[in-house]
Amino acid sequence: MEGWTVTVDRRITKKEKPNTEQLEFGRIFTDHMFIMDYMEPLGWHDARIVPYQQLTIDPSAMTFHYGQSVFEGMKAYHTDEGEIQLFRPEKNLERLNHSNDRLCIPQIDEEFVLNAIKQLVYLDKDWIPKADGTSLYIRPFIISTEPFIGVAPSHQYKLIVILSPVGSYYKEGINPVKIAVENHYVRAVKGGTGEAKTGGNYAASLKAQEKCTQNGFSQVLWLDGVEKKYIEEVGSMNVFFKINGEVVTPALNGSILEGITRNSVIQLLNHWNIPVTERKVSMEELYEAYVDGKLEEAFGSGTAAVLSPIGQLSWGDKDLFINNGKTGEVSKALYDTLTGIQYGRKTDPFNWVEKVKEVSAIKN
Amino acid sequence: MEGWTVTVDRRITKKEKPNTEQLEFGRIFTDHMFIMDYMEPLGWHDARIVPYQQLTIDPSAMTFHYGQSVFEGMKAYHTDEGEIQLFRPEKNLERLNHSNDRLCIPQIDEEFVLNAIKQLVYLDKDWIPKADGTSLYIRPFIISTEPFIGVAPSHQYKLIVILSPVGSYYKEGINPVKIAVENHYVRAVKGGTGEAKTGGNYAASLKAQEKCTQNGFSQVLWLDGVEKKYIEEVGSMNVFFKINGEVVTPALNGSILEGITRNSVIQLLNHWNIPVTERKVSMEELYEAYVDGKLEEAFGSGTAAVLSPIGQLSWGDKDLFINNGKTGEVSKALYDTLTGIQYGRKTDPFNWVEKVKEVSAIKN
Ligand SMILES: Cc1ncc(COP(=O)(O)O)c(C=O)c1O
Ligand SMILES: Cc1ncc(COP(=O)(O)O)c(C=O)c1O
Numbered sequence: 001m002e003g004w005t006v007t008v009d010r011r012i013t014k015k016e017k018p019n020t021e022q023l024e025f026g027r028i029f030t031d032h033m034f035i036m037d038y039m040e041p042l043g044w045h046d047a048r049i050v051p052y053q054q055l056t057i058d059p060s061a062m063t064f065h066y067g068q069s070v071f072e073g074m075k076a077y078h079t080d081e082g083e084i085q086l087f088r089p090e091k092n093l094e095r096l097n098h099s100n101d102r103l104c105i106p107q108i109d110e111e112f113v114l115n116a117i118k119q120l121v122y123l124d125k126d127w128i129p130k131a132d133g134t135s136l137y138i139r140p141f142i143i144s145t146e147p148f149i150g151v152a153p154s155h156q157y158k159l160i161v162i163l164s165p166v167g168s169y170y171k172e173g174i175n176p177v178k179i180a181v182e183n184h185y186v187r188a189v190k191g192g193t194g195e196a197k198t199g200g201n202y203a204a205s206l207k208a209q210e211k212c213t214q215n216g217f218s219q220v221l222w223l224d225g226v227e228k229k230y231i232e233e234v235g236s237m238n239v240f241f242k243i244n245g246e247v248v249t250p251a252l253n254g255s256i257l258e259g260i261t262r263n264s265v266i267q268l269l270n271h272w273n274i275p276v277t278e279r280k281v282s283m284e285e286l287y288e289a290y291v292d293g294k295l296e297e298a299f300g301s302g303t304a305a306v307l308s309p310i311g312q313l314s315w316g317d318k319d320l321f322i323n324n325g326k327t328g329e330v331s332k333a334l335y336d337t338l339t340g341i342q343y344g345r346k347t348d349p350f351n352w353v354e355k356v357k358e359v360s361a362i363k364n
Numbered sequence: 365m366e367g368w369t370v371t372v373d374r375r376i377t378k379k380e381k382p383n384t385e386q387l388e389f390g391r392i393f394t395d396h397m398f399i400m401d402y403m404e405p406l407g408w409h410d411a412r413i414v415p416y417q418q419l420t421i422d423p424s425a426m427t428f429h430y431g432q433s434v435f436e437g438m439k440a441y442h443t444d445e446g447e448i449q450l451f452r453p454e455k456n457l458e459r460l461n462h463s464n465d466r467l468c469i470p471q472i473d474e475e476f477v478l479n480a481i482k483q484l485v486y487l488d489k490d491w492i493p494k495a496d497g498t499s500l501y502i503r504p505f506i507i508s509t510e511p512f513i514g515v516a517p518s519h520q521y522k523l524i525v526i527l528s529p530v531g532s533y534y535k536e537g538i539n540p541v542k543i544a545v546e547n548h549y550v551r552a553v554k555g556g557t558g559e560a561k562t563g564g565n566y567a568a569s570l571k572a573q574e575k576c577t578q579n580g581f582s583q584v585l586w587l588d589g590v591e592k593k594y595i596e597e598v599g600s601m602n603v604f605f606k607i608n609g610e611v612v613t614p615a616l617n618g619s620i621l622e623g624i625t626r627n628s629v630i631q632l633l634n635h636w637n638i639p640v641t642e643r644k645v646s647m648e649e650l651y652e653a654y655v656d657g658k659l660e661e662a663f664g665s666g667t668a669a670v671l672s673p674i675g676q677l678s679w680g681d682k683d684l685f686i687n688n689g690k691t692g693e694v695s696k697a698l699y700d701t702l703t704g705i706q707y708g709r710k711t712d713p714f715n716w717v718e719k720v721k722e723v724s725a726i727k728n
Contacts, residue, residue: 026513029424056418059526060393064507067431067563068570104570139513143428149390149503149528151566151600153574162423164513184555189589191550193568199431200564202515204557206432206468210517225553226590236515 004047004109006034006116008123011051020131023167025304030124030136030163034116038106038157047112049120052162062154063143067200070099071141073303074260075166076121076356078128078135079344084121084356086138087342089114091260096140098258099196104153105142113140117161118356124163125356133168133339169305174335176311176325179234180217181283182208183316187232187255189225194232194255201257202236209235217314219300223283225255231281237300237308238262241286242330244294251278261301265334267350274330283315290320297328306342307335368411368473370398370480372487375415384495387531389668394488394500394527398480402470402521411476413484416526426518427507431564434463435505437667438624439530440485440720442492442499443708448485448720450502451706453478455624460504462622463560468517469506477504481525482720488527489720497532497703533669538699540675540689543598544581545647546572547680551597551619553589558596558619565621566600573599583664585677587647589619595645601664601672602626605650606694608658615642625665629698631714638694647679654684661692670706671699 011031018028029052036047063069072092077085093110100107117138121128128136140161144154185208188194188201208220219235231250233239238259240249247269252258269276289295298310311325322328327335340346341353375395382392393416400411427433436456441449457474464471481502485492492500504525508518549572552558552565572584583599595614597603602623604613611633616622633640653659662674675689686692691699704710705717 026424027511033423052423054420055423056420059397059416059419059524060390060503060528063428063563064433064505064524065435065503065563065566066570067433067565067567069428069431069567071429102571103567104574137513139424139429141428147391147393149501149526151569151573153570160423160428162513164424186553186555189550189553189556191548191589191592192553192556193564198564198567199427199429200557200562200567201431202429203431203433203467203562203564205515206430206517207466209515210468225555228555 004112006047006049006119008049008119009051017127018165020129020134020167023129023134023165025166026137026164028164030127030165032120032124034120034161036116036159038159040155043106044108044159047116049116049123057145058147060147060149061145062148063145065149066144066151067198068103068105068144068154069142069199070096070103070105071139071197071199072096074138075303075342076128076136076138077342077344078130081344083344084125084128085342085344086354086356088260088264088352089117089354091263092140095197095258095260099198100142102193102196103198105144105157108159113159120161120163121356122358127163127165129165129167131168133170135166137164137166139164174307174309174327174332176309176322176327177218178216178312179219179221179310179314180212180215181313181315182212182220182222183228184208186225187222190254192255195257197257221313224253229282229284231283231286232256234300234310237302237305239300240265240298241281241295242297242328243289244296245275247274247276247330248281249276249278250281259301261303261306261338264338264352265301268334268337271349287315287318287320295320295322297331298322299328299331306338307331368476370411370413370483372413372483373415381491382529384493384498384531387493387498387529389530390501390528392528394491394529396484396488398484398525400480400523402523404519407470408472408523411480413480413487421509422511424511424513425509426512427509429513430515431562432467432469432508432518433506433563434460434467434469435503435561435563436460438502439667439706440492440500440502441706441708442494445708447708448489448492449706449708450718450720452624452628452716453481453718455627456504459561459622459624463562464506466557466560467562469508469521472523477523484525484527485720486722491527491529493529495532497534499530501528501530503528538671538673538691538696540673540686540691541582542580542676543583543585543674543678544576544579545677545679546576546584546586547592548572550589551586554618556619559621561621581678588617593646593648595647595650596620598664598674601666601669603664604629604662605645605659606661606692607653608660609639611638611640611694612645613640613642614645623665625667625670625702628702628716629665632698632701635713651679651682651684659684659686661695662686663692663695670702671695
């Protein structure tokens with residue numbers, strides 16, 4: 001895609017910006033969006049930033065029928081110095097292509113799209129909220145748009161990026177949650193699409209989430225689809241346990257999404273010389289560690305919450321209360337360090353942060 | 365939904381109808397479509413038949429992100445007497461609600477929607493092709509339209525029905541196909557969404573389908589996601605084997621779609637006193653039966669092809685050639701009887717056929 005540029009069609013009348021205190025997740029979108037089309041033999045083409053607007057799509061477009069779609073989720077942060085930062089965004093674009101591969105969607109030029117995202121974020125930079133813990137959520141997604149209801153990979157796609165200002169995940173400070181182990185429903189299985197960020201995995205999760213919410217839990221702990229024995233993820237997060245001084249997390253096995261926060265947590269723990277292992281973790285093992293008083297901390301990791309401590313884990317008729325329902329030391333240190341780096345308040349030893357500057361924006 | 369009516373907005377200028385000889389599957393759509401919206405607290409409302417038209421949808425609509433969608437597939441047939449027939453359509457509406465349940469989509473009024481479908485088919489009846497083996501494919505589907513990118517069941521939906529005239533599946537007579545057993549990718553797993561007709565299952569299947577086509581096969585035989593041992597389905601069809609005089613088909617286990625053709629095949633076999641059993645069938649067993657000369661017939665069943673005989677089954681380095689690559693006797697009888705009933709050429713002992721008459725259409 002060398003030499004490609006993004007055309008920019010600026011909105012004349014800007015929308016009203018929301019009150020930072022009332023920000024919810026994912027309901028308000030900014031003034032502009034990015035779109036790029038795919039069609040053979042052109043490949044990806046017509047990259048453009050346009051006013052945020054409704055899509056006009058044929059009812060026979062494949063995306064409505066056969067779920068051939070992928071997405072990503074990342075954030076832009078405002079630093080105290082007024083700079084705009086992204087956190088490891090190249091990893092999101094890399095994962096998007098990984099998802100594309102599984103879903104038979106043509107690869108994108110990662111560098112080009114990242115640059116387009118930076119242009120878009122810069123153009124709508126006044127939408128990035130400044131209050132503590134707030135950010136601008138960035139949602140790139142690809143949908144299959146060929147008007148054809150045969151089961152086959154589409155020959156036409158749209159890549160779209162929309163932006164949504166989001167409030168702090170923790171309105172009253174980071175707070176451990178109650179999790180229910182799901183023994184019936186399965187999110188993903190080896191050989192399926194669990195490794196990819198595609199709609200079907202989330203559609204599959206709704207029923208279990210609904211059930212657990214009704215029972216007073218905030219998220220589901222997913223077990224593997226083969227033996228219903230090994231821990232996979234928690235809600236839409238990866239999961240970590242501190243057992244007897246060692247941090248363990250389920251090894252990537254083909255049905256777990258490779259979280260960027262997960263990878264960052266592992267790197268930080270290594271950096272701090274805290275032992276961390278990726279391996280199979282069974283509920284049985286976890287329960288035994290709990291009974292032996294060795295289950296010290298548990299937390300989920302993901303872009304939305306960064307880190308979500310688990311205070312209680314319900315497994316059939318057994319209840320595991322972790323660290324007296326308080327946020328553990330390692331969890332706290334990870335949360336503080338990760339958010340510190342994201343908001344530019346802590347040094348960034350791994351070069352994770354990428355600034356969004358005017359230079360990356362087209363001036364037209 | 366008592367007392368509800370469907371408003372009809374007729375297209376003034378009719379589209380040009382395709383040449384029956386050139387009909388492909390799923391690329392051409394008729395003059396009208398049916399739409400109905402869901403929103404709380406109204407429930408399903410605003411049922412209407414309108415000219416076939418593009419949808420205007422927000423890019424944040426949940427369907428683009430989290431795959432919360434379901435669909436159905438059925439056909440309308442023209443009889444030699446000029447009547448219009450549906451084949452067990454109430455089963456499709458029943459299955460749609462079953463899929464809705466798994467996907468946390470609100471239930472529909474099956475009778476009301478079936479009636480709306482009949483009105484739509486009647487209005488566009490000139491689009492039903494008349495040549496042998498042709499029909500009008502009916503695609504009801506539901507998408508989640510709430511403009512919200514949080515992972516949760518949507519509060520807004522659209523149910524849409526579009527119609528597509530389709531050519532004969534077998535242009536040169538019913539013909540056995542080459543199938544590859546898929547050992548790596550998985551379509552669905554127990555606890556997942558395999559029982560539901562939802563996009564994600566089809567998205568998950570694309571990669572394996574692509575691989576098998578490249579290797580010269582026409583479809584994939586899916587194994588169970590747990591042990592990769594037991595046979596589940598073939599492509600987007602249910603699957604049957606005749607072994608030593610007995611017909612067997614995988615029992616519904618939570619990851620297999622309950623096909624309406626499958627159910628009809630079982631009823632017909634029972635009617636004919638041909639032994640038929642629903643149970644687990646492993647590839648191992650099938651291979652042994654083949655080696656012993658007892659694997660007599662194999663075929664897939666589904667609305668699109670009705671019946672698709674399997675002439676060759678490739679399993680790793682083993683190749684099973686079934687009935688010398690010819691259509692078996694039972695397969696042929698089932699195909700002839702099912703299509704005979706669908707096109708009104710054979711008696712319909714089970715009352716499977718439903719006529720579409722003017723009385724079911726609103727006159728306005
Ligand atoms: C299923 C699932 N697992 C894990 C994660 C965590 O990934 P990341 O840390 O890249 O946000 C996500 C996304 O946020 C997810 O959707
Ligand atoms: C996965 C799958 N299995 C089986 C079938 C067969 O179902 P039916 O006979 O109702 O068409 C279908 C749909 O046609 C399907 O999509």
